[in-house]
Amino acid sequence: MKITNREVQPIVTPGGSAGTRLALENVSAGYGHVEVLRDISLHVAAGEIVALLGRNGAGKSTTLATIAGLIAPRAGRVILNGEVRTDSTARRVHSGLAYVVEERGVLLGLTAAQNLRLGRGSIEDALSYFPEIEPHLGRTAGLLSGGQQQMLAVARALASNPDVLLIDELSLGLAPMFVQRLLESLRRARDEGVAILLVEQHAQTALNVADRAYVLAQGQVVLTGTAEHLLSDFNRVESAYLGVS
Numbered sequence: 001m002k003i004t005n006r007e008v009q010p011i012v013t014p015g016g017s018a019g020t021r022l023a024l025e026n027v028s029a030g031y032g033h034v035e036v037l038r039d040i041s042l043h044v045a046a047g048e049i050v051a052l053l054g055r056n057g058a059g060k061s062t063t064l065a066t067i068a069g070l071i072a073p074r075a076g077r078v079i080l081n082g083e084v085r086t087d088s089t090a091r092r093v094h095s096g097l098a099y100v101v102e103e104r105g106v107l108l109g110l111t112a113a114q115n116l117r118l119g120r121g122s123i124e125d126a127l128s129y130f131p132e133i134e135p136h137l138g139r140t141a142g143l144l145s146g147g148q149q150q151m152l153a154v155a156r157a158l159a160s161n162p163d164v165l166l167i168d169e170l171s172l173g174l175a176p177m178f179v180q181r182l183l184e185s186l187r188r189a190r191d192e193g194v195a196i197l198l199v200e201q202h203a204q205t206a207l208n209v210a211d212r213a214y215v216l217a218q219g220q221v222v223l224t225g226t227a228e229h230l231l232s233d234f235n236r237v238e239s240a241y242l243g244v245s
């Protein structure tokens, strides 16, 4: 199942290529003189959860940052809703991208309600995903648990009614109960047609919710397939983490 990027592109997404909301075409990117991503191609369709897996330092966060426009690709193209994007993060967010960063992006000195108001959606829509936030709306976000902060971040992102949702490390350090609630919200968003690219430390957790996955190693896609296929051949996923097949 080891693939080259040339082979990644012809994969037919569920819903067909016309439903593709996000695509990277042969993207290379990095920091200063350091090249991190090398010739990455991937795609996510409307109504699809795609997991981006790989060991620490493989380039997962860099991939999301490049999609969001925080890093400019040195080569290749970032395509959102069929348009090649070279514009700012703010413009991409304005036109339907939501991005939950690894640090969650919750402003700890503001209340939960104020954090939700910073988003592009309504508090009501945010609460429709996580009604359990309501009793905490007046609390300072810094006093919420990690799980509650992550729910706040995901609720704010989903309330903006995005076409494409990027999530960096959904479950990091969270109790299983919170992880389950967060995964439920992603399933609902997928059913509502959102294209979701999920970076997740726990590959099994990610593959249990995802439709497809890509494994990165040393900044390259080294394995891809349906979640079902990858779960049934999990040794191969683990080998791919090390950059071997």
Ligand SMILES: Nc1ncnc2c1ncn2[C@@H]1O[C@H](COP(=O)(O)OP(=O)(O)OP(=O)(O)O)[C@@H](O)[C@H]1O
Binding pocket: 031, 034, 036, 054, 055, 056, 057, 058, 059, 060, 061, 062, 063
């Ligand atoms: N701001 C930066 N400047 C220089 N190098 C960076 C920077 N951010 C990340 N890197 C390097 O880029 C490589 C990929 O990092 P990245 O954070 O994308 O990996 P990751 O797969 O998300 O890992 P993790 O799971 O640890 O977050 C690493 O070698 C990292 O040290």
